[in-house]
Each structure stands twice: as structure tokens, then as C-alpha cells.
């Protein structure tokens with residue numbers, strides 16, 4: 001796995017539609033990406049198989065696992081995993097993120113819930129090692145339109161360390177355009 005580094009959030013969008021990654025007080029965790037060597041691990045491959053069985057969507061549609069670490073007081077404020085941009089037409093071959101499969105890799109003594117702020121009533125999920133949470137980012141009958149109900153936040157960790165991982169699943173094949181540098185990920 002890559003090195004743990006301070007997480008970034010989406011920043012300004014440039015004229016050609018590229019989204020800047022910026023360090024922000026909105027998101028204070030650290031993260032590492034599970035790249036080639038990590039993905040070749042048999043446990044990681046088995047995990048992807050389980051997610052394929054759960055979602056019915058091939059791993060070709062998944063971004064690399066993003067492994068997260070939150071120390072006490074670290075958090076991610078309310079946001080959405082699919083950020084629509086003005087005039088976006090989904091010319092991107094991989095399409096939007098349609099599902100998040102969120103994996104909890106540790107227990108936390110207090111805090112660190114994933115909370116869906118815009119549901120009434122809001123619901124909050126406690127981190128529990130081995131627990132997985134799945135939510136959609138788009139509407140079932142229009143998978144290029146954001147489902148605004150799934151805005152969420154990671155509440156600050158109280159005591160303990162929260163380890164978790166994001167699996168972001170796209171509408172179309174993500175791996176081929178990613179190989180060709182067409183997804184905007186991992187430059188620089």
C-alpha cells in the first residue's frame with residue numbers, strides 16, 4: 001500500500017474541468033491508496049470478489065481502495081461523494097460514482113460515526129471492525145443524477161483510531177480510462 005498522507009478535498013475546478021485536490025479543514029484524516037502491489041494481495045482480491053458478489057458490479061468499475069485513518073478529533077464534514085459540476089455532461093468515459101462501499105477496519109472507542117445528515121431523521125452508523133456500509137450517490141432511475149439524500153459526514157473521532165476504506169464504484173469501466181490517465185486521479 002502507498003504511504004499514509006494527509007487527505008485532500010475537492011477544490012476549485014479549472015477551465016478544462018479538472019478538480020484541484022486541496023488540503024482542507026473540512027477533511028482532516030490521512031489516507032493511502034491501495035495500488036498495484038496491494039491489489040495483487042490475495043486478501044484484497046478476495047475482498048473485491050465479495051464486493052462484486054454484493055453489488056453485482058465488476059471490479060473494473062471500482063476506484064483503487066482508499067484506506068483512511070482518523071485520529072482523535074479528525075473528521076470529514078458534510079459532503080457528497082458525487083459532486084455535480086455545472087454543465088457536466090458525463091463525457092468522462094467512466095461516468096459518475098454510483099455506489100460507495102465503505103469498509104470499517106477498526107472499532108472506535110467513541111465518536112467517528114458516519115452520519116447521513118440530510119435524512120429525516122438523520123442516521124449515524126458506528127464504526128465496527130468488519131462492518132460494511134453501502135450507499136448510492138445517484139438515482140436508481142437516472143444514474144447520472146446525484147441522489148441528494150446521501151450527503152454524509154464522518155463525525156470526529158473521540159477516543160481510539162478509526163481505520164476504514166472507501167470503495168467508489170462508477171457507472172462504467174473505471175480501470176481502462178484510469179490506465180490511460182483519463183480520470184484525473186494520481187497525477188503529480
Ligand SMILES: O=C(O)CCC(=O)C(=O)O
Pocket residue numbers: 068076081112113114115152153154155164166
Ligand atoms: O469516514 C467516514 O465515515 C466517511 C468517509 C467519507 O465519507 C469519504 O471519505 O468520502
Ligand SMILES: [Fe+2]
Pocket residue numbers: 079080081152
Ligand atoms: Fe464521503
